[in-house]
Amino acid sequence: MTTPMTTRALDACSHADYLEESAAVPGWLAVDGWLSPTMAPVLIGIILLAAFGTTILFLASVVGYHRRRTLRHGIIAVALGLLVARSLVGLGTVFGFVPMVAHHVIEHGFDLLIAALLLYLLYTHTGSSDPSSGLRDHRRR
Numbered sequence: 001m002t003t004p005m006t007t008r009a010l011d012a013c014s015h016a017d018y019l020e021e022s023a024a025v026p027g028w029l030a031v032d033g034w035l036s037p038t039m040a041p042v043l044i045g046i047i048l049l050a051a052f053g054t055t056i057l058f059l060a061s062v063v064g065y066h067r068r069r070t071l072r073h074g075i076i077a078v079a080l081g082l083l084v085a086r087s088l089v090g091l092g093t094v095f096g097f098v099p100m101v102a103h104h105v106i107e108h109g110f111d112l113l114i115a116a117l118l119l120y121l122l123y124t125h126t127g128s129s130d131p132s133s134g135l136r137d138h139r140r141r
Contacts, residue, residue: 044091047091048091050090058080061073061076
């Protein structure tokens with residue numbers, strides 16, 4: 001029969017074994033968790049670059065929506081806004097503000113929403129060469 005003290009000791013030994021095994025891998029792989037200290041600056045740089053790029057695209061889409069005021073332009077702006085939010089969630093995870101489980105649920109949820117929005121746009125595309133037509137609103141004109 002194991003006591004709570006024995007269980008804690010076994011857990012500590014297992015964790016120590018894990019740390020010894022993970023310390024043997026090269027520095028660019030995850031050590032004691034999901035991100036190694038040598039890869040953290042690289043990951044932060046990549047996420048910041050993605051956040052910058054998607055923010056520029058998002059702002060351009062907001063300007064496009066403001067000019068056209070069509071459902072299509074609004075949906076594109078929302079999808080690009082979700083990409084910006086994905087980058088912010090990624091940064092929050094790297095800095096420890098967003099737990100890894102929440103990170104996966106949120107980011108994969110955003111992926112699903114972005115895919116659904118884009119598929120909706122493709123499905124409802126009218127094929128019109130008139131750029132002012134926007135999306136067909138499923139009513140007879």
